[in-house]
Amino acid sequence: MTGVRVSMTVNGVEYTRDVEPRTLLVYFLREHLGLTGTHVGCDTSTCGACTVLMDGKAVKSCTVLAVQAEGARITTVEGLARDGELHPIQQAFWDEHGLQCGFCTPGMMLAAVDLLQRNPNPTEDEIRHALEGNLCRCTGYQHIVNAVKAASRIMGAAVGAPAGGE
């Protein structure tokens, strides 16, 4: 099969690779770039384990062809921490025991980051609905919800919480 050249910026680093046209973004990240923090959990775009940010928005990378991400900025779980410092969502998942086996966690955190960008102070209901595209089999979600709330507090405090914020 003839290869195509794809270029994109992943976690701030620009990569160019020759891939089969049918290569999914998730396999591009995992097998061509060796970024195995992004997981494959299903084949129906249901589970969300492969969620990454593409130009700042959460996408399921099993549902995006690598060629569709040409020129895009991708953030994976490996790109969340800055200078070794955990991103608030990582810190909150750790503090609140928001993970058990950890397999859904990268996708879950990136979906939560997407939510918190759109809605910095979500209610519990808003969090639960925003995470509908991400399945977790271990936690029953309660500690995940707590973690997203906690992250929203940390991030709110970091930018200066508005009056009435927690």
Added chain:
Amino acid sequence: MAVTQVFGARVRRREDPRLIRGTATYTDDVTLPGLCYAAFVRSPHAHARIRRVDTSRARSAPGVLGVFTIQDLEGKVNPIPCGWQVPNCDLKTPPHPPLARDKVRFVGDAVAVVVAESRAQAYDAAALVDVEYEVLPAVVDMEAALQSTTLVHEDVPHNRVLLWSVKGGDFGAAAREPGVRVVRQRLVNQRLIPNAMETRAVTAQYNPGTGELTLWVTSQNPHIARVILSGVLSFPEHKLRVIAPEVGGGFGSKIPVYPEEAVVAHLATRLARPVKWAETRRENYLATIHGRDHITDAEMAVRPDGTVVGLRVRTLANFGAYLSTAAPAIPTILYGLVLSGPYRIPNIECEVTGVFTNTTPTDAYRGAGRPEATYVLERMMDLAARELGLDPAEIRRRNLIPKDQFPYTVATGITYDSGDYARALDRALEILDYPKVRAEQAAARQQGRYLGVGLSTYVEICGAGPSKVVGSTGFAGGLWESAVVRFSPTGKVTVFTGTSPHGQGEETTFAQIVSHELGVPLDDVEVLHGDTDSILMGWGTYGSRTTPVGGTAVYLAAQKVKEKAKRIAAHQLEVSADDLVFENGRFHVRGAPDRGMTIQEVALQAYLAWNLPEGMEPGLEGQANWDPSNFVFPFGTHACVVEVDPETGQVRILRYVAVDDCGRVINPLIVDGQVHGGIAQGVAQALWEGARYDPAGNLLTGSMAEYAVPKASWLPRLECDRTETPTPVNPLGVKGVGETGTIAATPCVVNAVMDALSPLGIRHLDMPLWPERVWRAIRQAKGGAA
């Protein structure tokens, strides 16, 4: 972090940094030079004779390194054995070939395997394998299978896997007692799909120079996998290394040894190339074990005052097409022996018929037998209460085993360790504010709203042991556990455990035990598991055994370290060991706190070996192999409030209260997490999950798009509380907690929904309580067409 308390410290998990940074290594993340990929060709038919397999097109496809069928594996890969051959039940053990021979027995049965340079090439070529089938009639329904002339295995008449029974007392006599009423109900416990978020995978590497074969496997029990695979592959066990790296959930589905693992291991030796296979989710639905799938006719004999005098159940249990590793134990000893639950029931009879069908094999799924038993018991308690006009809380209270009667031997012959069942029930009712909730329900009914209150009082058996007892039930192994606690010369500690946690958090819990016992900072303790090369033996993580059995081994190994360290300190301080006090990680002379040595200083001395007591070996480590004297028996009461929308049949959980008692709690944060996850799976069985086959044996719920794994928005916020009744079975006083939520939640929710629908005269509906099913029942009850 500093030294922690062994009990009650909400320590953040030490597993988490690698998981939240995306640097953990799951089996599919393992990359090796020269790695190639396997893909299996699977049967599209539930039952068919294989006429011909033509691999020629696949062989010539790009990148293909080989295509293999059962003929290529003859004499090289033996059948997959069943590891729990329950005695005295006429168990049939037809061979389970590593690839289908002559015929396929379920949709997804593997017929051939392709190995290619890339994952995509392997799948492309697998699609080019031409298999000519002669389709046979399929048996899918258990009752039909027992009557059918169609046999899944020709040498298993009536498709009957086993006929097992247990009898304590005399149910018939109890039922004939004057005034006793017998409540009857048929209960279907539907088939479930475990859905660990990580599907199965195996990466195999063979080194012809050393003769070592290394397998990375998604396993809950790598040592068991090694023992079984060394037999299946006729491969010397000491040259076979099995690693369970990061494992993304199991829930029982990663206990068995599967054909794919043996086949991929063999191909790595045959091709002298590392080979990886990672299951697709579709394959996971077809070829990884399913759970539950019982049909039970239950009879409960009860006096007018609510005293239960007897329980008789007849159960059909679906084994699917082959016997999976632990399958025979699940609907027998892990089900029938548990039927007394937390109650004094003097007469219990249980008969189980196991059935082969042309469906995916079944085995342990979270709870494994105990949720099935608890569902039967707790539904029957509610039906009995309703028949007698008793409050569901009251009938339970009347039958609970009183706290002063432990150890208590139930009619099925097992002996419970400790409990205060009434206290957990009282606490749940108190948190719920039971009288107020009942008043709200009555008021809601006046307004035409259907509120229901459900209770579930349960006891779990877990942390199985001793090994000789488990062995007498046909388990082909032991259920003790190993631990090594080893100081390094610089005073750091490594713990090696034979358990294999995969999300349960024992890297943290066990570190807490060691940090506390040895007085070393938590960050100075590393807990290793899941590698047969570094851990001498182990039986894995399942059956809520990891902390009660594996944690106890760690505790005992730490005691041995402490004892030796004390002798060294006494020797160097020139005092008797009896004169030493161990406090905050330091030995000092009683009455002279300035004269002492830290345990880290002792560790260095132990390795320098310049000045040790006469005859003492250098080094500082302790090893313990702990075989428990009995199971442990966690218990509790769950309670919930639901509302049913009569227009849509939709069930909404308004409140969910869980009071669990798992003995002493080491890390409440982790215990909460275990309970939450268990409840989610239990609630999901009640309301949403159910595998369905069509009459031809096609799995209709064949993907996550068709099978309802619960989402965050479906579940309520859970209100969890605990009582703490230590077990005398182990020195930590701990019981397991991995399965309690799943066991308790299912009947709790179903009882609540049936309570909500009781004004309509609806007595029972089978799970899952899908809106359509509930809506039809409501419509029928109101006199409309169903």
